[in-house]
Amino acid sequence: MSTETSTATATATTAPRTEPAATLLRVENLHTVFEKDDGVVHAVNDVSFDVRRGEVLAIVGESGSGKSITAMSLLRLIPSPPGQIIGGRVLFDGQDLLDLPDDAIRQLRGRDISMIFQEPMTSLNPSLRIGRQLAEPLRVHGSVPKDKVRERCIELLRQVRIGDPEKRLDAYPHELSGGMRQRVMIAMGLACLPRLIIADEPTTALDVTVQAQILELLRDITRASQSSMMLITHDLGVVARYADRINVMYAGRIVERGTAHDIFHRPRHPYTVGLMESMPRLNDAIGNRLTPIPGSPPDLSDPPSGCPFHPRCRFAQPRCKQERPPLERLDEEHWKACWVNLDDTH
Amino acid sequence: MGFYVLRRLLALIPTLFIASVIAFTVVRLVPGDVLDLMLSENVYSSGAPEDRAQLEQALGLDKPLYQQYLHWAGDALQGDLGESLWRNTPVTGEIAARLDVTLELGILALLIALAIGLPIGIFAAVRQETLGDHIGRTFSILALAMPNFWLGTLVVILPALWWGWSPPNELVPFFENPLENLKTFLLPSLILGTSLSAVIMRMTRTMMLEVLRQDYIRTAWAKGLRERRVVLMHAVKNAMIPVITLVGILVPILFGGTVIIEQIFRLPGLGQLLLEAVSTRDYPVITGVFLVTGVVVMLVNLLVDLCYGYLDPKVRYDR
8 A cells, every 4th residue: 555645735734633733623522413304413423534734634525424514513613403513522622612611602603613614695684785784793703903804805805806895895796706705705715814714616507717716716815824725615626626635425424534645546435436437537438437336325314224315325335235334544644435446447 | 766666656656546436335335324324313304305405416316326436536636535525524634633533553563563462473483382382372373363352342341340440541642742642542542452463373383483494594594693693683584574564464453443442442543443433434534535545555565575585585576
């Protein structure tokens, strides 16, 4: 098994002795459920991962895999009822965010950890001017003296490359294009110089050309400010170019984790393999068909027995129906939860 | 904006015309004839057909309806709504003397309805499925279920029976003694306002629940805002549009309520005037009251439309 590493952060180890320096956020056994009429949905089930300082960590999965719920659980933004975090720890700087008093977590939101949501069309308040919404995190956290707020807002808009920022402050969201609105969302997320930015599908609703601009902007800014980013997406193309490490989620669980290189070149979970095959690549021969993963994600209020992926898995063995595979370490950075031993020739 | 208002005001003219035609003709189609009433009340009348024809001519009711209308409309354009058939007093003056009472009652009732309905509705939505929500919803069901006239009658009768207290009888003009004036209006407007507040509360709660689920509310939480700011700053403004629309719809209903409440509390308002005029078939008075309330309702709805522009920046008035 090769230990070659193509990304800078992959040289950092997860060994406990280096952890204080390297780890910004550590999630342990997070478990979030939703009470529905027809039962309890385990949207996030026993999920553990960490985010290191300065890295871009991706969480990849189909819609309904629990990736957005995971992100929202970290800041306790799960609407409750019906949602509830029933277990686990979220350690940020050694503090368990799930244990903090309401007021303390509130002060952390937007200041130390900020979120950039998908759907720029609906994530801005339609009846408030951009300037007002942009200034809010600055005012509420007192990051900037009051008389400097406007100045800082203009600077933020300039930073996300919005032209004519003075004028844009007075605009309403509907007067901006989708790409511009997403830039405003990013500016809002960056306002208080957070140490962790959680970007939930930041480009899904945008044109392809705009997508690349936005992602590059996000990467440049997080690099410049040395903050970490959690990038949540279903788009492997996005992940390939911007992530250092990748967690693949399926049915509320992490099924594979590794460096971007591991995941793309040596996927070891059949689901990851399926994702790769369903993604178009530039060097594919013309006429090569994409192979979709058959079936659809399981109903999480009634998950399959054993490995949640086994009904869709072409490598499934009898054992997969009965026992759920644990997330096991393959090497320094590479983990998988699967009974089948795939090699590069699958 | 100014142009928009002007255009809307001009658009009132055809509406007003149709309203006036309806107001004018419908009252004359009501069964029971003012001539019969007058003749039966006049002890000196012999009941002879000549008397009747004479009276009809004297009141100008012998001409064809369209002629009567044109005559009336011509005068109405100059602010003259004719004369009461019974008292020979100008209708315009009668309405002017009573309009302020009804307006004050209506405005106070609306303010009370909003002051009760909005906070309870907002609170019930923010604390959905808690005790407070259930209490608020129970209150609204009760308020919806209790008719104005029943509540009003109880409020007048019970204190009189128990403590020998009855609502003030004499109406002091507001600008003479605001406190005494408000004392008179307190109970009637409270009763009217309570029943309206139930509808406003339910609409507010529903809309707030809808808005609180929106993505931008999640964004507001993620910024680290306090609950009060999320609710009052980000949610309420967006939830208000249907509530304001509702207020526009409630105004005619409110006027219907004043007719009954004015009667119970003996307030000399338009409602009382209307009720009296209907029972005596005093056509010009009825038509006049209809017309004036029609204008008020239309103006309120214009105001409602202008509120949209404040609440929703997407509404533009320049086209």
